Amino acid sequence: MIVLNFASLNLCKPLLSSLDNIGYEKPTPIQEEAIPYLLEGRDVLGCAQTGTGKTAAFSLPILHILAENPRNGARKIRALILCPTRELAAQIHENIELYAAKLDIRSMVMFGGVSQKPQVRNLRQGVDILVATPGRLLDLISQRFVDLSKVEFLVLDEADRMLDMGFIRSIQKILTHVPSKRQSLLFSATIPHSIVSLSNDMLYDPIRIDITPESATVEAIKQSLMFVMKSDKRSLLTHILLEESPEKMLVFGRTKHGCNKIVRLLEKDGFEALAIHGNKGQGARERALGRFRNGTLQILVATDVASRGIDVSDISHVINYDLPNVPEVYVHRIGRTGRAGQGGIAIAFCDENEGEYLRGIEKSIRQSIPVNEEHPFHSARAQSKKGDKAPKKKQNQGRPRRIGVGSNSSWKSSIRSGNKSSGRGSNSSRKSSKQGGNKPSGRSGSSSRKSANRGGNKPPGRGGHKRSRGGNRTGNRNGGGNRNRSGGVNRKR
Numbered sequence: 252m253i254v255l256n257f258a259s260l261n262l263c264k265p266l267l268s269s270l271d272n273i274g275y276e277k278p279t280p281i282q283e284e285a286i287p288y289l290l291e292g293r294d295v296l297g298c299a300q301t302g303t304g305k306t307a308a309f310s311l312p313i314l315h316i317l318a319e320n321p322r323n324g325a326r327k328i329r330a331l332i333l334c335p336t337r338e339l340a341a342q343i344h345e346n347i348e349l350y351a352a353k354l355d356i357r358s359m360v361m362f363g364g365v366s367q368k369p370q371v372r373n374l375r376q377g378v379d380i381l382v383a384t385p386g387r388l389l390d391l392i393s394q395r396f397v398d399l400s401k402v403e404f405l406v407l408d409e410a411d412r413m414l415d416m417g418f419i420r421s422i423q424k425i426l427t428h429v430p431s432k433r434q435s436l437l438f439s440a441t442i443p444h445s446i447v448s449l450s451n452d453m454l455y456d457p458i459r460i461d462i463t464p465e466s467a468t469v470e471a472i473k474q475s476l477m478f479v480m481k482s483d484k485r486s487l488l489t490h491i492l493l494e495e496s497p498e499k500m501l502v503f504g505r506t507k508h509g510c511n512k513i514v515r516l517l518e519k520d521g522f523e524a525l526a527i528h529g530n531k532g533q534g535a536r537e538r539a540l541g542r543f544r545n546g547t548l549q550i551l552v553a554t555d556v557a558s559r560g561i562d563v564s565d566i567s568h569v570i571n572y573d574l575p576n577v578p579e580v581y582v583h584r585i586g587r588t589g590r591a592g593q594g595g596i597a598i599a600f601c602d603e604n605e606g607e608y609l610r611g612i613e614k615s616i617r618q619s620i621p622v623n624e625e626h627p628f629h630s631a632r633a634q635s636k637k638g639d640k641a642p643k644k645k646q647n648q649g650r651p652r653r654i655g656v657g658s659n660s661s662w663k664s665s666i667r668s669g670n671k672s673s674g675r676g677s678n679s680s681r682k683s684s685k686q687g688g689n690k691p692s693g694r695s696g697s698s699s700r701k702s703a704n705r706g707g708n709k710p711p712g713r714g715g716h717k718r719s720r721g722g723n724r725t726g727n728r729n730g731g732g733n734r735n736r737s738g739g740v741n742r743k744r
């Protein structure tokens with residue numbers, strides 16, 4: 252299927268008009284791939300990170316379906332979107348408000364760290380779409396302010412982060428409040444084993460879509476590596492600030508305490524910087540982000556978790572002050588500066604203890620990061636330690652899926668349907684794969700597609716998360732009516 256614009260995705264007119272106003276010209280690859288399946292009523296497991304346009308990929312079809320099937324009577328929560336951080340929740344909600352500007356659909360955002368009163372007031376007025384972080388949601392459920400019994404759509408965004416942050420029990424509890432007859436979507440930047448098992452519990456016969464921003468995104472970024480002794484990192488950062496006068500610099504530290512320290516050291520050197528991390532109050536985080544976004548703050552220092560959901564498109568420099576100990580995180584971090592095809596500068600510091608992390612990163616991105624020795628703090632000693640193991644205590648255990656960065660395409664997407672593994676009758680009866688060379692390019696260049704239909708011999712109408720909802724909500728969304736016998740999808744491609 253060739254999708255040139257949003258209209259060809261059959262979205263309703265008010266949505267198209269809002270997208271036009273926002274300035275979205277054509278769907279990004281994940282939107283192009285996911286929206287038709289979501290309109291069909293399929294569950295989706297999406298492997299995609301922030302920056303790919305995934306918020307619109309899941310919001311637009313939900314909004315379309317809600318708009319086409321107006322409620323009877325009072326407003327009830329019909330869509331629940333769960334995400335790990337307040338920033339991300341606020342950002343998703345902001346986007347939904349923009350997309351739904353011309354629809355009679357009310358949404359709200361709910362997170363902790365702020366008074367619950369306005370949230371309760373909003374709930375009382377009635378909402379159709381709730382965007383929430385798990386803790387506050389459970390809190391308000393237990394106080395009986397939230398009724399999830401009419402939820403038709405459940406979205407878990409950045410599921411891997413939610414599990415990393417220890418939300419698994421909360422998610423499981425929330426699932427008990429949501430009807431099993433629903434459409435479910437799970438998005439995650441990485442698909443480790445824990446996500447596979449969560450998706451087995453939560454999704455019914457999902458389509459799997461993989462979108463990884465690849466080389467063009469990363470290639471648009473000028474990367475460099477600076478070997479420096481740990482004790483000189485602060486001076487090196489100041490040196491870069493003086494030499495390069497970056498417009499907007501995002502500095503990554505490994506720990507909350509480390510981020511605070513970087514801010515203090517920068518202040519001593521005469522630079523204003525603010526930190527965002529889990530220990531900062533909501534107000535402080537929003538103020539820092541707001542100033543960073545509007546350009547009145549030049550330097551933001553963040554941990555990885557807090558940086559999720561930072562939607563700032565014109566970051567000129569990303570500094571890996573501390574190298575991440577999970578290699579894939581490096582790509583996520585530097586991707587902050589190369590968003591929407593723009594170039595940017597990513598500088599990684601590597602000290603005498605970080606050689607092993609560097610090797611992991613270079614292996615993961617399948618390239619050596621060009622070394623810049625032209626700075627006063629270059630350390631041959633730190634460089635010579637590249638082969639050394641990192642100190643044990645700093646190693647991280649979780650090792651998510653590899654993200655390829657080496658191929659020619661800027662985005663890579665793959666779709667697999669019938670992704671049901673353990674315990675779901677997965678004796679594959681059919682397998683097909685297609686590698687599309689003639690697919691239109693996405694926002695930043697070409698995308699390659701791999702699809703495999705692995706529909707197991709699943710009898711129709713089995714238990715569990717049955718989603719065939721009977722009602723013919725849309726022409727193409729008839730609750731499984733267009734599934735073929737093996738549980739796969741009749742694709743018109």
Ligand code: AMP
Binds near residue numbers: 278302303
């Ligand atoms: P997300 O991955 O959802 O965080 O989106 C990343 C950024 O891309 C956000 O600033 C969106 O507003 C923007 N975006 C999403 N879809 C499109 C599109 N089709 N065209 C242009 N920008 C988009």
